[in-house]
Amino acid sequence: MKKPPLAILITSILLSQVAIAEEKNNSFERFSILGNKQELSKSAGSVTFISETELEKFEYDDIARILATIPGVNVRQEDGYGLRPNIGFRGVTPERSKKINIMEDGVLISPAPYSAPAAYYFPMTSRMTAVEVTKGPSTIKYGPNTVAGAINLVTRQVPVGREAGLDVSLGSDGYGKAHGYFGDNIDDFGYLVEGIHLRADGFKELDGGGNTGFDKSDVMAKFNYQLDGDDYQQVLELKLSHASETSDETYLGLTDDDFDKNPYRRYAASQLDVMEWEHQQVQFSHHIEFENFNATTKVYRNDFERAWFKLNGFGSSQGGSIPTLQQILTNPTDEQNQVYYQVLTGQADSTLREIIVLGTNDREYYSQGLQIDMTWDMSLFGFSHQLASGIRYHEDEIERNHIEDNFLMRSGLLQSTGEATVATATNTEQTEAISVYLQDTLTLDDLTVTAGLRGELIDSYFKNRSPQREQDFQYKTTRLWLPSISAYYGINDNSGVFGGVHQGFVPTSPIQSVDIKIEKSINYELGWRYEANGNKAEVVGFFSDYSNLKESCSISAGCDTDVEFNAGAVDIYGIEASFSDNFEINKQYSVPLAIVYTHTQSSFKETFYSDFEQWGFVTAGDSLPYLAKNMLSISLGLTAENWQVAMLVNYTDEMPEVAQTALTGDIRDSTLAGLHTESTLVVDMSASYELNHNSQFYMKLDNLLDSTDIVSRRPFGARPSKPRQVSIGYKYRF
Missing domain, CATH: 2.170.130.10 (TonB-dependent receptor, plug domain)
Structure with missing residues (x-):
């Protein structure tokens, strides 16, 4: 099923030479x-x-x-x-x-x-x-x-002249950053090379010791060539990048009691958990611009390979009922759960009834395609028009090769049982899609009206590659058109009102049954905006009317396999507000201030039962899980000629772990019944001092108050926010 990337790459590059594409080098x-x-x-x-x-x-x-x-x-x-x-x-x-x-x-x-x-x-x-x-x-x-x-x-763009930069930083919990770039432009040829490495030892404390941090690296190179003519500007560009990560991460959390004692503890059963991935990107772009017309062609290919070796749960060679990790951590004192909890934490050795199952979710992805985007400014029938249109041919694929291995807990260490590795998922999903859009922005005096239409033509394929299951094949097709219309009216030079409506859509994945409907909604917004002399304010009301909300549940949400569920009609609505200004104390000092607030509510419109545990028994009027009603962000600073200090305060309401009755607060039957994430108040601070035009020292404090909150109990147990992290750094640029 996988198509060789070279064929589409060569074809696309040839097409891009006759297609009209993107803007000048320094844009x-x-x-x-x-x-x-x-x-x-x-x-x-x-x-x-x-x-x-x-x-x-x-x-x-x-x-x-x-x-x-x-x-x-x-x-x-x-x-x-x-x-x-x-x-x-x-x-x-x-x-x-x-x-x-x-x-x-x-x-x-x-x-x-x-x-x-x-x-x-x-x-x-x-x-x-x-x-x-x-x-x-x-x-x-x-x-x-x-x-x-x-x-x-x-x-970062290829510079118009020689540019270089270096950024190094060290901090608590073994944090380190090294970031550098160099670029230049010689006649019509330009280039840029950039690399960055991030690392940390981690802030969690693994039972028995061990690393809980990560190492990440990313390298990017860009090359472009200017081909301007007398009446147009034109540039070709090639972008190449490679990124990788090794992180000692787990899905395993804690019981609430253990969280209260030490929120950064990690149980012994997660000692071997590790994620490794690599990502490669190739992108070729061509841009041309005339006086009132420009277009961009992009040919792209992304490859991603990942393998996450992690705790999946318990197994048994003796049969019988085995509790899930979520059940164990939610109620560890239960007579059945207690022995599993002791094995999980390394307090007791496991028997053949408490076999620890570790799985490797090995997946390979690719994503490739050709897209062309164009804009055209014109006047017609006394109106000023800006036409925008685009077309994209896209292919992507995921190939799963999941396996599981069995281990026993012995004196706080995991030891293999010696049993053969078992394949748990061996399948491929692939999609071929053509998408198009057309948008016209019409301006007459103080009124601007924008009308758009998007088409999605999708063919998707699923194939089970497991032995004896090769006949499991599914093909699905989706064809739909999505309209939108919006308008802005200028009340005066500094303020105006705007609003619009558009159709929302989220496709189903190829593996899902045809019984799973696509997600569809009609979305509305109405707002007011003000801007003058650096002062900005905006208030927007939004309403999303879903005819069908769908949700997918994967291992990250506590499910054994990727599966989607229908919820039917749902309403989500709220208000967004923002304000920012820069108050000048005198000629030397100023105080930048920004306030952002969001209020969101939701409501299921139908009563139903779902196997998706985050929904369970839903009654019309229940609200969605993991959706905070109130979020507030306040940014405040003090700046001078060569230094600045800034503080950012973020508040988020508690969120229910499962569907919640909006009026009474009652929680439906679920392993997580009655549980919420905690409201969070996080204060971050930063400061910088310019030694000269080229160099700068900076310091930052993430989570200044060192607050510790439960941010999720998905997929397995309570998980903490990041503790206070202190770091200092130095930048040099020329």
Whole structure:
């Protein structure tokens, strides 16, 4: 089923030479989804742009901490370092960021965005120079997921002249960062080479000792060539990158009692857990721009290989009922669970009835395609039009080769039973998709109206490659068109109102039964925006009316296999508000301030029972799990000519672990019945001092108050937020 990448690459490159493509060498726009030319203050939708200056203020490596400053973003923490983030917009499930479009330089970057969208790979945030988030009707330009929104991560551009930079940092828990880049432009040829390495020993304390940290590396090279003519600007660019990670991470958490005693403890049964992955990317781009027309062609190929060796649960050679890890950790004093808990923690040796099962989820992905995006500014019938259109042919695939091995606990150490390795999942999912969009932005005086249409034409395939199961094959097809319309009206030069409606869609994966329906919704937003002299304010109300909400449950959510469930009609609605200004105390000092608030509510519209444990018995009116009602972010700083100090305060409400009755707070029957994540209040601080124009010292404190909260009990037990982390660094640029 896997097609050789060379054939599509050669074909695409030939097509790209006759297609009209992207902008000049020193432009940011060909990798942006918002674009420098677009007046964001008059955008008919919710868009946010975080610049390199803002990213450097707190020197975050964790994308979740960055997105906390954007309204409407809901995040579930997991490992504390953001290695595998869980991001949602406007109430969609944050689980593995699978319902938002994640892009790098305008290209889908998830391992298999259609076939297996769970983001086990996420680009290293530390090397990005901008982060763009779009929600609402403008999402119709980006697919396949159009319910919630899109995030685009912009990498460093090839410079117009010689540029170089070095960033080194050391911190607590063995944290270290080494980041450097060098680029130049010689006549019409430009290049950039960039590399970064991150590491930490980890903040968790493994029973019996051992590392709980990670090592990550990322290397990128870009080469471009300018081919300007008298009437146009044109550039060709090749981007190559390689990234890898080894992290001693686990899905195993703690009982609530053990969490209270030491939230950073890790049980002995997780001592062998380790994730290893590699990611490669090749991207060829061509851009050309005339006076009122520009177009970009991108040919891309991403390969991702990962193997996560980790605790799956218990087995037995003697038969009988075996509790799940979640059941053991939720009720460890139960007569049946107690012996399993003692083995799990290394307090007792296991017998043949308490065999510890470790699995290796070995997966290979590829994602490749050709996309062309064009814009055309024109006047017609007295109106100013900006036409935007695009087409993309995309293929992706996931190949699973999952296995399990049996171990016994002996004096706090895991020892193999010597039994043969067992294959647990051997299958392939593949998708071929053609997507198109057309969007017209019409301007007349103070009114701007944008109408768009997106088409998704999807063919998906599933094949079971297990012995004796080769006949298990499934083919599905999806054809649909998704409309959107939005408008902005300028009340005066500084403020305006905007609103819109668009159709949301999330496809089903190839392995799922035809009984699982695609996710569909009608999404509305209405807002007001003000901007003048650096002062910005915005209030947006949103409402998502789902005709069918679907959810997938994988091992990261506590399920043995990847399976999806229908929930029927659901409503999600809320308010996003933001305010920012820079108050000048005098000519030397200023105080930047930013406040972001999000309120979100949800409601199942139907009464039903689901095998998905996070839902269980649902009564109409119940709210969704893992959705905080209130989130607040306050950023405050003090800046002078050559130094600055900044503080960021983030508050998130507690979240129910399962569907919750909104009025009474009663929890339905579940292993996690009655349990919530804890509300969190996290304060981060940073400071920097410029020695001269080229060099800078900085210091940062993540979690200044050293607060410790339960951020999740998924998939197995209570898991903590990251403790206080102190680091100091030095930057040099020329």
